[in-house]
Amino acid sequence: MAEKTSILKEQFLERLEKVKSLSDLDEVRVAFLGKKGSISELMKEMKNLAAEEKKAFGQTVNVLKDEVAEKIAEKTKELKEQEIERENNAMPEFDVSMPANLERGSYHPITLVQRQCEDVFRSMGFTVEDYGEIVTDYECFEAVNIPKHHPARDMQDTYYLENGQLLKTQTSAAQNAIYKKYRDALVNEGRPIKAIFPGRCFRNEATDACHENTFFQMEGVMVDKNISISNLIFFMKTMLSEVFGRDIKVRLRPGYFPFVEPGFELDINCLICGGEGCPSCKNSGWLELCPCGMIHPEVLRMGGIDPEEYTGFAFGLGMTRLAMMKYGIKDIRDLNGADLRNLAQFTE
Numbered sequence: 001m002a003e004k005t006s007i008l009k010e011q012f013l014e015r016l017e018k019v020k021s022l023s024d025l026d027e028v029r030v031a032f033l034g035k036k037g038s039i040s041e042l043m044k045e046m047k048n049l050a051a052e053e054k055k056a057f058g059q060t061v062n063v064l065k066d067e068v069a070e071k072i073a074e075k076t077k078e079l080k081e082q083e084i085e086r087e088n089n090a091m092p093e094f095d096v097s098m099p100a101n102l103e104r105g106s107y108h109p110i111t112l113v114q115r116q117c118e119d120v121f122r123s124m125g126f127t128v129e130d131y132g133e134i135v136t137d138y139e140c141f142e143a144v145n146i147p148k149h150h151p152a153r154d155m156q157d158t159y160y161l162e163n164g165q166l167l168k169t170q171t172s173a174a175q176n177a178i179y180k181k182y183r184d185a186l187v188n189e190g191r192p193i194k195a196i197f198p199g200r201c202f203r204n205e206a207t208d209a210c211h212e213n214t215f216f217q218m219e220g221v222m223v224d225k226n227i228s229i230s231n232l233i234f235f236m237k238t239m240l241s242e243v244f245g246r247d248i249k250v251r252l253r254p255g256y257f258p259f260v261e262p263g264f265e266l267d268i269n270c271l272i273c274g275g276e277g278c279p280s281c282k283n284s285g286w287l288e289l290c291p292c293g294m295i296h297p298e299v300l301r302m303g304g305i306d307p308e309e310y311t312g313f314a315f316g317l318g319m320t321r322l323a324m325m326k327y328g329i330k331d332i333r334d335l336n337g338a339d340l341r342n343l344a345q346f347t348e
């Protein structure tokens with residue numbers, strides 16, 4: 001009988017050594033201590049023994065049973081400690097040594113150009129303003145000198161809400177609010193108004209490669225004493241040279257916009273042919289990029305600024321156009337499409 005218990009003990013120790021996890025250990029526990037386990041089975045053999053042998057047998061089996069239970073308890077503790085240690089040393093969720101994930105997101109080309117323009121203007125002391133997409137008729141038209149029935153409205157049909165508000169057709173819609181926001185600082189503290197406001201604009205247009213009903217502009221204004229067209233040319237030239245990464249030649253042609261006087265079309269030297277003349281610039285050597293001008297006295301007055309004392313310039317940069325030129329995008333509709341093969345290639 002003693003032999004049987006020592007064989008059983010050896011078997012137990014052998015299996016215990018191979019245990020790697022708590023679930024392995026539980027299997028061993030059931031195999032030896034369970035109701036139908038080897039030790040319980042051994043106990044059942046007691047009834048076949050002579051009365052004088054029973055006591056010694058019972059004691060031996062009980063010692064074995066206690067030993068097995070103790071060893072299982074020890075092993076359980078050891079395995080739990082190992083588990084905690086493993087968790088503590090587990091790899092961090094972000095493995096910094098992993099190669100770059102090529103599936104990462106990218107910025108929209110217009111966002112890239114917008115941020116670049118913002119950085120350049122910020123570095124020249126301009127504030128970057130945020131403005132809504134839904135505006136009133138007053139903001140979009142009246143306050144920029146386009147009263148009801150003015151023919152300039154014909155070129156800017158848009159989408160109207162039932163309450164009479166509309167989706168803004170031009171970032172010029174923010175001019176009035178900006179003048180009102182900063183006029184006290186201008187008048188009382190002599191701080192010039194220098195602001196840009198990028199934003200999405202809408203027009204009821206038939207779309208083709210050059211026209212979209214949704215596009216981006218960036219408006220800019222500067223108002224102070226003695227602001228002249230030279231200031232306008234300087235800021236525009238600096239900004240465009242930074243964005244394109246080379247010195248850009250500009251020229252002004254007369255242009256009509258009700259909110260500026262005089263008004264201009266600002267052209268840049270064609271980036272494709274360098275001014276020689278090519279199909280992209282219709283052989284003129286120049287590309288029309290940014291309408292601008294000296295702010296109309298009436299527009300300043302509506303913004304609460306005395307035009308006898310202050311002057312300023314304004315410009316409306318076509319940001320969608322700029323992005324197309326910078327990245328060589330030929331069809332404006334690609335910018336509003338969802339094809340990532342087009343849109344994702346410009347993020348560095």
Ligand code: DAH
Binds near residue numbers: 169220315
């Ligand atoms: N808002 C005009 C448009 O969308 C562009 C424009 C022209 C803005 C001249 C200006 C400006 O600030 O001075 O057609």
